[in-house]
Amino acid sequence: MDFGLSTAQRERCDRILQEVGAHWAGRRPAGDPEQTRADFRTAGKLGLTGLCLPAGTGGGALGALDTALALEAFGRACPDTGLAFAVAAHLLACAVPVRDFASEEVRDELLRGLASGELVASNAMTEDGAGSDIGNIAVTAEPTGDGYLLNGEKSWASNAPIANLVVTYAVTDPRAGFLGQSAFAVPADLPGITLGEPLPKMGLAGCPAGRIRFENCHVPARYLLGEEGQGATIFQHSMAWERACLFGIYLGLMDRQLADCVRWAGERKQFGQPIGRFQAVSHRIAAMDQRLEAARLLLYRACWLLDQDEDDVSAVARSKVAVSEAAVANSLDALQLHGGLGYLAGGAEEQLRDTVPSTLFSGTTEIQRELIAKQLGL
Structure with a gap:
């Protein structure tokens, strides 16, 4: 067991953090189709729309774990979680099955455009x-x-x-x-x-x-x-990649959210001292950290198993449940910690709205637990 990231992995994630931050820091969800198309082309230039596609098509030729790490950096640096989700869904639910199951003719026709973001899937x-x-x-x-x-x-x-x-x-x-x-x-x-x-x-x-x-x-x-x-079979294959790798964007969101809550707890004062000195606040933030780290380990393991060609459905299902439920719980805590400010549009309330659907798409939490139960022989 090796829990360390390689130099190449760290450098890749740092680059994505910097480049995504330079393009989309302070970004608000546009809701404009032409703007979203332009964002896809930008994501393509940053290598995000082709992370795990073959190098010969302009992709990054990354495995599942490296793809998830890159998406985690994307999710941390980009405040528009919807955009990160759109790019990840395009890559994992669409480009991956084309990569793995299309004829050579169709791969030649489509993969380069999917990797560059010129084609949106x-x-x-x-x-x-x-x-x-x-x-x-x-x-x-x-x-x-x-x-x-x-x-x-x-x-x-x-x-x-x-x-x-x-x-x-x-x-x-x-x-x-x-x-x-x-x-x-x-x-x-x-x-x-x-x-x-x-x-x-x-x-x-x-x-x-x-x-x-x-x-x-x-x-x-x-x-x-x-x-x-x-x-x-093809759908389940694409869902294994999506359920394992896409949820890296939620690890990134929780990372950004946790850092903001720690900063807020040190700055916000009540009763003559920073609120972070109150156990009710510090323990809530500690619980957020625990959920995040536990979810991260399950996601990394699920992706590692994919890279080993291990067909472990329950590992992917456990990861999906852990990350999505941690994201919702942490967003509720972040809103509570910010009080009335958290209830205002943007910030904590937006993070909560972005995390709630994570328990629904790519198979609901109930479906994931059914998969786990079946793996246990129930």
Whole structure:
């Protein structure tokens, strides 16, 4: 067991902290599609949209742990957690399955644009009747002579309103259950695709999310990921990367939040002394630190296992639950520590809104605990 970071890892994280801070320090969520596209191109220049993509495509060729460390630095330096989430979802839920399952032709077509941020990708799995129950998806992909005809609607897709590429999942064989689902990397400019307007939502304002409708959308066969019937396997593969690595941005948020709370407890005075001298305050901050460090260890271990090609579903699930629940609890504590100031727009209240959805996306906390229970034989 080696808990130290290498010189290369430390230097990479320091560079990201500096460069992200230079571009987005004091950044407020824009909610402007053109601004978000420009932010993706900036993230591409900083190497963030291609962290774990092959070097030959302009990516960083990083493993899971190094990707998570880079995203942690991104999340710490960028106050717009929604933007960090948008970039991480683009990379892990979309670019990773293209990297690992697309044909060589399609990888050559798409990966360079995904790595540079010129192409923005949206992951479209969730439907009105299929959230946690991904086996119940209703979007269909009817095989034709030279491709597939997609029909149906996805209800919740991050980056959808600005997407150039949609990684989606559809039923190719209704009789085969999970083995009848297939995955596709669909260019968003194909006829028959409608990208919805941004959905109003709580938190993560810097990441637009919307519905996606397919109406007799003809998708050439080359955009099939893997083989027919591999959709469920490909989705679980991408979710392992997302659940393990994406939550690095929340470690970064908690790092920034904790430092702010320590500073505030030393500056804010009540009853003639800094509030940090009151045990009620100092112990609350100590609990924040404990949650953060415990979550960090579980996330690093989950990513390390991915790098060892260990298929440990429960390790990833434990990490996802620990980080998301720590992020919500710490944000509640940060708001309480700042009192009325924490309730004002921005700062602690914004961090709370950005952390609440972390217990929902990439599989709810309840689904993660179900995965852990199944691994235990229950």
